[in-house]
Amino acid sequence: MDFNLKTKQSDDRVKLLSELETGGRFKIIKINAGGEIRRRLLDIGFIKNQEGKIIREALLRDPIELEIKGTMVSLRRSEARLINVVEQD
Amino acid sequence: MNIPGDQMQRRMRRRFGRRKPAPGQNIIRIALAGNPNSGKTSIFNALTGQRQHIGNYPGVTVEKKSAIISVDEKHVEFIDLPGTYSLSAYSLEEVVSRDFVLHEKPDVIIDILDSTNLERHLYLLLQFQELGVPIVGALNMTDEANAKGIKIDSDVLGSILGIPFVKTVGSTGFGIDRLLDIAIKVAEKQIESNRRHLNYGKRVELAHNALIETLIMDDSFESRYSMHWIAIKLLEKDRDAIEKIKKEHHLSDLVLQVAGELQKRLEKQFAEDCEVIIGEQRYAYIHGAIKETVSLPGHSTGIDFTEKIDRIVLNRFLGVPIFLGIMFVIYQLTFSFGNPLADGISIFFTRMSLFLTRVLPDGPLQELLTNGIINGVGGVLTFLPIILLLFLGLSFLEDTGYMARAAFVMDKFFHVFGMHGRSFIPFMISTGCAVPGIMSARVLANRKDRIVTIMVSPLMMCGAKAPVIAMLVAAFFPDNATLIFWNIWLFGWVTAFLIALIFRKTLFKGEQTPFVMELPPYRRPLLKSVILHMWEKSSEYIKKAGTVILAASIIIWFLLSYPKPPLANNGFYNNNIPSVEYSFAGRMGKGLEPVINWAGFDWKIGVSLIAGVAAKEVIISTMGILYGIDEDISAQQSHVDFMVKDKLKNDPAYSPLMALALMIFIMVYIPCLATLAMVKKELGSWKWPFLQAGYTLLVAFIMAVGIFQLGSLLGFG
Numbered sequence: 001m002d003f004n005l006k007t008k009q010s011d012d013r014v015k016l017l018s019e020l021e022t023g024g025r026f027k028i029i030k031i032n033a034g035g036e037i038r039r040r041l042l043d044i045g046f047i048k049n050q051e052g053k054i055i056r057e058a059l060l061r062d063p064i065e066l067e068i069k070g071t072m073v074s075l076r077r078s079e080a081r082l083i084n085v086v087e088q089d
Numbered sequence: 090m091n092i093p094g095d096q097m098q099r100r101m102r103r104r105f106g107r108r109k110p111a112p113g114q115n116i117i118r119i120a121l122a123g124n125p126n127s128g129k130t131s132i133f134n135a136l137t138g139q140r141q142h143i144g145n146y147p148g149v150t151v152e153k154k155s156a157i158i159s160v161d162e163k164h165v166e167f168i169d170l171p172g173t174y175s176l177s178a179y180s181l182e183e184v185v186s187r188d189f190v191l192h193e194k195p196d197v198i199i200d201i202l203d204s205t206n207l208e209r210h211l212y213l214l215l216q217f218q219e220l221g222v223p224i225v226g227a228l229n230m231t232d233e234a235n236a237k238g239i240k241i242d243s244d245v246l247g248s249i250l251g252i253p254f255v256k257t258v259g260s261t262g263f264g265i266d267r268l269l270d271i272a273i274k275v276a277e278k279q280i281e282s283n284r285r286h287l288n289y290g291k292r293v294e295l296a297h298n299a300l301i302e303t304l305i306m307d308d309s310f311e312s313r314y315s316m317h318w319i320a321i322k323l324l325e326k327d328r329d330a331i332e333k334i335k336k337e338h339h340l341s342d343l344v345l346q347v348a349g350e351l352q353k354r355l356e357k358q359f360a361e362d363c364e365v366i367i368g369e370q371r372y373a374y375i376h377g378a379i380k381e382t383v384s385l386p387g388h389s390t391g392i393d394f395t396e397k398i399d400r401i402v403l404n405r406f407l408g409v410p411i412f413l414g415i416m417f418v419i420y421q422l423t424f425s426f427g428n429p430l431a432d433g434i435s436i437f438f439t440r441m442s443l444f445l446t447r448v449l450p451d452g453p454l455q456e457l458l459t460n461g462i463i464n465g466v467g468g469v470l471t472f473l474p475i476i477l478l479l480f481l482g483l484s485f486l487e488d489t490g491y492m493a494r495a496a497f498v499m500d501k502f503f504h505v506f507g508m509h510g511r512s513f514i515p516f517m518i519s520t521g522c523a524v525p526g527i528m529s530a531r532v533l534a535n536r537k538d539r540i541v542t543i544m545v546s547p548l549m550m551c552g553a554k555a556p557v558i559a560m561l562v563a564a565f566f567p568d569n570a571t572l573i574f575w576n577i578w579l580f581g582w583v584t585a586f587l588i589a590l591i592f593r594k595t596l597f598k599g600e601q602t603p604f605v606m607e608l609p610p611y612r613r614p615l616l617k618s619v620i621l622h623m624w625e626k627s628s629e630y631i632k633k634a635g636t637v638i639l640a641a642s643i644i645i646w647f648l649l650s651y652p653k654p655p656l657a658n659n660g661f662y663n664n665n666i667p668s669v670e671y672s673f674a675g676r677m678g679k680g681l682e683p684v685i686n687w688a689g690f691d692w693k694i695g696v697s698l699i700a701g702v703a704a705k706e707v708i709i710s711t712m713g714i715l716y717g718i719d720e721d722i723s724a725q726q727s728h729v730d731f732m733v734k735d736k737l738k739n740d741p742a743y744s745p746l747m748a749l750a751l752m753i754f755i756m757v758y759i760p761c762l763a764t765l766a767m768v769k770k771e772l773g774s775w776k777w778p779f780l781q782a783g784y785t786l787l788v789a790f791i792m793a794v795g796i797f798q799l800g801s802l803l804g805f806g
Contacts, residue, residue, distance in 0.1 A: 031365070036179040040605045042368040043175035045209060048361075059405055060501040063604060069208055072395075072608040074497045076504070079603060 015087060018080035025053045026085035033082040045069040051088060116164040117276045120190065122217055123201035124210050125172040126609040128229045130618055131259030132201050133169050136269060143625060151185045160269065168195065176216040178329035181536065190220045191314060196276035199268065201227045204234035204241060207383060211375045215287050221315030223282035225272045226254040238386030246382040251283025260615050289370045292358055296324060296351040303347045307339040323348040325364045395610040408498040416517050419482035423475055424521045430474035438467030456650060465642030468704065469635040472524050472763065477627050479518060479525040483532065484622045488614035492532060493606055500604060506586045507593030509533055512542045516585065519546040523764045527771055528626065535602040541592045543768055544781055545585040547760035550578045553705035558752050560709060564734040565748035581756055637766035645703040648674045669714050674699050688754065688793035689747035704761045709733055746800040750793040758789035
């Protein structure tokens with residue numbers, strides 16, 4: 001219950017990772033996925049409160065490269081859409 | 090401490106390549122684990138030397154490398170586990186790794202970690218520790234960490250995790266002897282490596298302990314597995330662990346019920362899924378350990394080397410041209426150096442065959458030797474230079490770290506057709522030759538991606554189809570030869586993409602595999618690893634695919650030469666009937682004529698196409714024989730080409746429309762035997778080459794009939 005309220009309060013600040021521009025910094029709030037994709041994201045370091053930065057995008061703006069836990073990781077935009085973040089300055 | 094003298098002495102006592110210990114003698118078994126990009130291969134090579142045994146894990150096509158060496162008269166076996174990020178049940182490699190540890194119970198696991206990226210790499214180490222086998226951690230790439238100003242207190246880290254750590258540099262061999270020494274001592278229980286799993290926090294621990302209470306009600310189950318591990322995996326809803334309970338635990342219903350209730354309670358407490366809770370606890374634990382033992386340099390040291398290169402190589406607009414340029418260089422290197430060498434091998438075998446024809450008496454034995462065996466062996470070996478060069482190029486791409494970038498750059502274009510960016514590599518190589526092309530599909534980690542790519546790669550115009558198509562184009566479309574040739578080349582690509590998409594929508598539909606992928610830092614490839622890799626792949630090719638290709642060439646030779654035509658009155662073969670016409674293949678061609686006639690083909694084309702299954706370039710030489718072109722001249726390929734072209738052009742039975750149908754048929758129909766043998770080797774089952782031969786034949790036939798019938802209807806006949 002408590003948890004749900006919190007997300008609602010900050011709703012306007014919560015974005016999808018796929019919506020961020022190149023160069024944008026973010027902090028992960030939640031991952032809206034299950035099964036293999038969630039596990040892979042978890043294994044490579046996508047966890048709550050983890051910070052990261054979008055480094056670049058490929059020719060057709062997909063996939064994207066980002067930096068997380070000191071590593072460069074690439075994601076398809078469709079996968080980035082599953083990740084809720086807040087933008088950092 | 091590593092004293093040079095000590096190292097020397099140690100090396101002298103280490104002997105590589107001991108095959109089997111004497112019966113009854115003890116053997117220490119060490120498994121090597123680690124993330125991809127942890128430098129695991131270089132450590133494995135440094136520990137074991139050159140004599141490695143390559144096989145598969147039982148029942149699956151995951152490659153298993155092992156080696157036995159002797160150290161101070163003790164036998165030590167190393168088993169290389171697949172490189173993975175985690176030990177979940179989602180990929181074959183992960184299940185293979187953990188089943189190996191659970192069932193084979195190695196004496197110790199050496200987990201190799203990238204010291205510059207310890208957090209992510211410890212995440213895997215902790216999961217191995219949970220399996221209940223003692224661990225030694227190799228803090229690899231210590232030199233890079235030093236250069237970056239990362240300081241790791243390995244003793245404190247060791248005491249926190251209860252595991253001994255050794256600093257190593259795989260590329261120079263630094264620390265390898267100490268690593269081996271410590272691993273042996275741990276295996277012999279002289280050094281303690283803690284089997285306690287990490288602390289997951291109060292709530293998870295409570296649930297975990299409660300679950301263990303239920304689990305240990307089955308004694309025999311308890312004796313087989315680490316209870317810590319099973320409990321954690323059940324809380325994570327790991328499907329493989331659930332299977333194990335269902336199959337092997339007496340009280341499976343109770344266990345699963347208890348696990349379900351505990352999960353619900355945890356999920357309510359954390360407002361999060363159990364798998365995520367446990368994963369995050371792992372990271373939290375690691376974070377704590379790292380905070381106490383690793384000191385990072387003050388603020389960032391500017392842009393690093395990798396990022397400098399990536400700014401150009403992964404630039405939005407330069408990325409694709411740079412990738413195509415690199416592929417062009419590898420393609421050129423492979424085929425422009427490889428083809429002359431292949432020709433040389435081919436000429437050598439032709440000469441040998443001619444020599445034996447002269448020396449041996451005429452008869453079936455001579456024919457079997459020259460046309461069957463020597464031809465077959467030659468056919469196997471001609472691919473060798475190309476395979477060696479191809480793997481030189483691919484190892485270079487993989488070892489430098491560029492391969493992941495290639496996937497990044499190309500992914501979108503391939504993803505539209507349900508494929509992965511890396512599929513470009515096997516496609517491109519297949520335009521030279523599908524045999525190495527199919528081998529190169531190993532760059533695809535996911536099995537479904539790999540199967541789809543392998544199934545469609547032979548649709549490309551390869552080096553053997555090209556001369557046949559060129560000859561037909563020259564014979565029937567002399568005015569637009571180049572244009573038509575390149576359109577057919579393009580047709581190969583388009584068909585491959587479309588059929589891949591169809592496969593994805595039908596046979597291989599379902600959840601797409603995630604693209605989530607690390608872009609590792611660029612590293613200088615090690616010459617030794619590259620050469621070892623080339624050697625492994627080539628010897629594997631000869632041993633596994635070679636035997637099948639040889640057997641199949643003999644069968645095709647037999648079909649084309651037997652039965653012999655009856656002797657004429659004078660005791661010689663009747664020269665008016667080419668023996669091919671009389672053979673099984675000839676009869677098959679004639680028998681098929683009513684059916685292939687729908688596409689406008691006569692029996693001669695039918696026989697040539699049957700022969701073409703052996704190798705596509707054989708289509709021309711078979712036509713040559715059927716048209717009675719003197720065999721002495723046929724030693725000169727260009728001459729046969731010219732003569733066949735002339736015969737075809739002047740044969741009133743053939744039209745440009747039929748030629749078009751024929752070219753499309755040749756592009757699509759059954760891949761050559763060498764390719765099929767390779768598909769079997771790479772995918773591990775005969776099912777795949779049969780499916781491939783079947784679907785390509787069907788599609789080719791439908792296309793050829795469609796073109797011919799429609800064209801005739803429109804009056805192009």
